[in-house]
Amino acid sequence: MSSLGQVLDRAFGHPRGPLGRLGGVVMARSNAATERKVVSVAKLGVEETVLVVGPGPGVGLEAAAERARLVIGIDPSHEMLELCRRRCADEVRAGTVLLRSGTAARTGLDDESTDVVLSVNNVHLWEDRSAAFSELHRVLRPGGRIVLSGHEKWLPVSRHDLAAEAETAGFTDAQTWTWQPPGPLAGRAVQLRAWRAR
Secondary structure, eight states: OOHHHHHHIIIIISOOHHHHHHHHHHHHHHSHHHHHHHHHHHTOOTTOEEEEESOTTSHHHHHHHTTSSEEEEEESOHHHHHHHHHHTHHHHHHTSEEEEEOOSSOOOOOTTOEEEEEEESOGGGOSOHHHHHHHHHHHEEEEEEEEEEEETTTOSSOHHHHHHHHHHTTEEEEEEEEEOOSSTTOOOEEEEEEEEOO
């Protein structure tokens, strides 16, 4: 990996240290519209439990907490969990937001323990997408749904392949589309919504 690649990975891919904290500030601004769009598409209910995979600095986590009963943020980055803890300090104190170290493939959650899974600009970082989709299917209750968004530029598969990967893991009715976030520098997003069968 080049020196620039290492810097970008430390800031955005696997955030850590001062660069990771700086990356979190950038992500909070650049991903905010997409985070809120994904929460809107998910149509969260007030009694639902939501898992946010890779919440980064917590913009989507905070938006989900405004609508759902309980929101769990899973991230392998200590720096990102700290940013989430600051952004959602009141919700963390109230117990309506829980933060844990983990990944999409290893959430540490019980079977059928969540109603909704959300993830923004994280799927391209999943080292084993097959294992990740299987894990997220496992933790969803029957009838639960997953909504995710990824940078089209960085996504290593087409949106149709992404839907196929979700369906291979057991998800049904997978739908994909592209969405252009607002702003002159915003890259087009690929988004997916799918369900765990009842």
